[in-house]
Amino acid sequence: MNGSLDGILVVSLEQAVAAPYLTSRLADAGARVIKIERPEGDFARQYDSVVNGESAYFVWLNRGKESLQLNIKDDQDLALLKRMIAKADVFVQNLAPGVVDKYGLDSNSLRSHTPSLITVDISGYGEEGPFADMKAYDMLVQSETGLAMVTGSPDEPGRVGVSVCDIAAGMHGLVAVLQALYERTSTGVGKSVKSTLFGGMADWMTVPLLHQEYGGKAPERLGLSHPSIAPYEAFDTGDGGKIVLSIQNQTEWRNLCEQVLGSDTMADDPRFKTNVDRVANRDILHQEIRAIFQTMDRDEAAKRLKNARIAFGSLNTVADLSAHPQLERSQVQSPAGPVNLVSSPIRFAGEKDAFRPIPALGEHNKALRSEFGE
DSSP states (O other), X not given: OOOTTTTOEEEEEOOSSHHHHHHHHXXXXXXXEEEEEOTTOOGGGGSOOXXXXXXXXXXXXXXXXXXXXXXXXXXXXXXXXXXXXXXXXXXXXXXXXXXXXXXXXXXXXXXXXXXXXXXXXXXXXOSSSTTTTOOOOHHHHHHHTTGGGGSBOSSSBXXXXXXXXXXXXXXXXXXXXXXXXXXXXXXXXXXXXXXXXXXXXXXXXXXXXXXXXXXXXXXXXXXXXXXXXXSEEEEEOTTSOEEEEEOOSHHHHHHIIIIISOOSSGGGOTTTSSHHHHHHTHHHHHHHHHHHHTTSOHHHHHHHHHHTTOEEEEOOOHHHHHTXXXXXXXXXXXXXXXXXEEOOSOOOTTXXXXXXXXXXXXXXXXXXXXXXXX
């Protein structure tokens, strides 16, 4: 399969989520990605067995790669890995802090021999500072960055239900790799990329942080209510359904009041006139809106909201997502059979996904050892 990154060789000493996320997107774009696995394999292979006996995380994040088992503690295996890296355009690693330094796989050592190489080190907290040697997993970083404290119900904090810290680190690393590849076309010189779970999520936490530092108070946990916009939450309808709506400006607020709620006075009520007013009087505002929605079934509420051009959505389950009419799928081959994945969110007009297969553990051992000269 040809792609934007056809001809780019990526060697990745990777495990879990963050680095595999990054390299899976490079593979989707046509790069050749060689995944280096420990002899027992990436431990993400064993997270679960729900996809035809394979891990959901693994099949999601490892399509289009070649799998090579290596033990970097073995001198011959380490020498083979270094020969591969010397021919690579990009080397990615997300092992525990300090591990690669012991084997001469750190960025400085590698790039001193191959200046054109782009290296990517993904870690929890970076290489400097008091947390540099801390192991970091997604929920731990959700907790450290305060994300868990702005997530959940008013009664208790909650974990975001997907691995957002890992994904953010992988996404930021991906952006940096693409920047470095572009810059290298004119300079011929690579870059040393550093991406951390903490840094990525701290950036995503900027708005709560600004509220804390400039307003003296972080946003409260409000479940499905937005902390600084009202109304922006889920409302029960009379038939037991739920509808989530969002008001972003004054025109929408007036349309909601007059065309959906049937009130000629609510839009100009001094308690609710501006968003700041509505947030300050959120409890009474939501009581009044709930009372009106209770007189409608969900279909009627949805029809009124759509006609008034008010943004709204359903409070769906994962089962609902599975049957969602907007969800696009792409099939990928795995060692256990075909798997239907969500299509890539990166789309180019007139092109369709063509995901390459998910590798079995060590599937390419013989071919790669021969190619790179064992």
